[in-house]
Amino acid sequence: MSEKVLIKGNEAIAEAAIAAGCRHFFGYPITPQNELAAHMSRRMPKVDGVFLQAESEVAAINMIYGASAAGVRCMTSSSSPGISLKAEGLSYLAGCDLPAVVVNVQRGGPGLGSIQPSQADYFQATRGGGHGDYHILVLAPNSVQEMYSHTIKAFDLADRYRMTVMILTDGFLGQMMEPVVINNEQLTTNSEKPWAVTQGKGKNIINSLFLKPDALEKSNLDRYAKYQKVEESEPLHEGYLLDDAEIVVASYGASSRIARNAIDEARGRGIKAGLLRPVTLWPFPKKAFAKAAEKARAFVSVEMSMGQMIEDVELAIRCRRPVLLCSRVGGVAPEPAQILASILEADKEKAI
Amino acid sequence: MPPARITVLAGHYGSGKTQIATYLALERRKHSPRVTLCDLDIVNPYFRTIDNRELLENAGVRLISSDLAGSNVESPGFPPEAASVFDDESVTAVIDVGGDDRGALALGRYSEQLKLESEILLVINKYRPLSSGAKDTCVICREIEAAGRFRFTGIVNNSNLGAWTTAEDVLASLPYAAEIGETLGLPVVAISAARRLEEPLRETVKPLWLMELYRKWVSL
Incomplete structure (x- = not known):
């Protein structure tokens, strides 16, 4: 069964996240991504999910850290200045190898900039955004249809590689309305996460602090071996x-x-x-x-x-x-x- | 029956209020010498009537819009001239309101004047995800009325899928609009559609408002 809807890019991301099994959304208002959070606030209660407007972007990304460590699919969204605030959290998520989906509906910068569309956060996204050696996977949709399909893909990739996947979009695509075909026939809505703190008989500890330099070095090397697989398998172009x-x-x-x-x-x-x-x-x-x-x-x-x-x-x-x-x-x-x-x-x- | 002196468009976010308001202002101008389109949107900083300023002013329609609309300043600003459409009885006015209950808040301060000489139209689109069911749309309608302290007088069925809309899509929305009308006790005053659908729809769908697409942002 597929259905057609007329939908804004921001709303399409929200709908896709719900279709992908995301039941935990943590956000904070900022234009031009507001429709995403507003849509979640309406939809999440209807699917027994959590919509939480955090007290700040920093709080929201750390709620993602907690939810992801507990093994659930979760998402946060913001726009450029708000993503800067999330940078520390992005680094911690990477240091703990936690899956997460983060949306950046870019606006003009630097600083407060403007509420109009921009693509000036490319460096920030593709170089990870925060401190330390790490990458995040970055998807760049170019239609409202892709805002939907790439969000679903983002959850799968995040779980597969235990890393943050960012949807890097902009105010045009977030705000524009286009018809979209919604077809959720072949959807995985969750995956096994034996590493989650809620799983297993022993203690699963999720942490980015290493007391011994050798251990931290090994964790970095292991992570980069994973990144190498991502670089071999996941590049996409049209x-x-x-x-x-x-x-x-x-x-x-x-x-x-x-x-x-x-x-x-x-x-x-x-x-x-x-x-x-x-x-x-x-x-x-x-x-x-x-x-x-x-x-x-x-x-x-x-x-x-x-x-x-x-x-x-x-x-x-x-x-x-x-x-x-x-x-x-x-x-x-x-x-x-x-x-x-x-x-x-x-x-x-x-x-x- | 001639149209009311003041026509207000309200409804769910993204249902097509600005599009219909622009259409109606241009239509009204064909019969009235003094037509004003008043933008009272306090929700969305994008897709505002000001995007069509040239089109409207060339057609002789006065546009009242916040100085901040379309700028980088995101402020729910009210144009100071807005009150004039209520005070000046020689003006035929179309008022474009922001989406949902949050947008309708802007109307509250005019709720007494609106009782006198206006029609307040609920714009609906079956193909928007949060208003695809008649029941959900009725809930949204009641929230809007409570926030704006008014009652709708009619419905405009603007069900569409943008560039993909077919005559079948419009026809499939008629029972949905009828159900909302019945539940709310409101007449469906018009079905709006792109002009290209005139041929397949004009015999079966009445009254039919045939529109050009007025807003376009960039050449995507």
């Missing part, structure tokens, strides 16, 4: 007109949809442009970029930031091709015409 692309546009989330329009216009002018859209931002789809660089003369990174993802693009292709930046910031989205102009500029590059 290509559009990529097979013969000489100019490859790299873009994720909301701006990737605008970029697609510009690529159609470029094709209309006889330029072989294509889109390589990272769906996972960490792990970054490095192999797909390396492959695209075999044919491409140049890349254009389209992002609503001063140039953050562009560094991962350059690393992935080992700087073998020029990478141009096409960006708007402060809550402004790039127009297709601006992206087209960057594609035309990139088209002047000769193959190296």
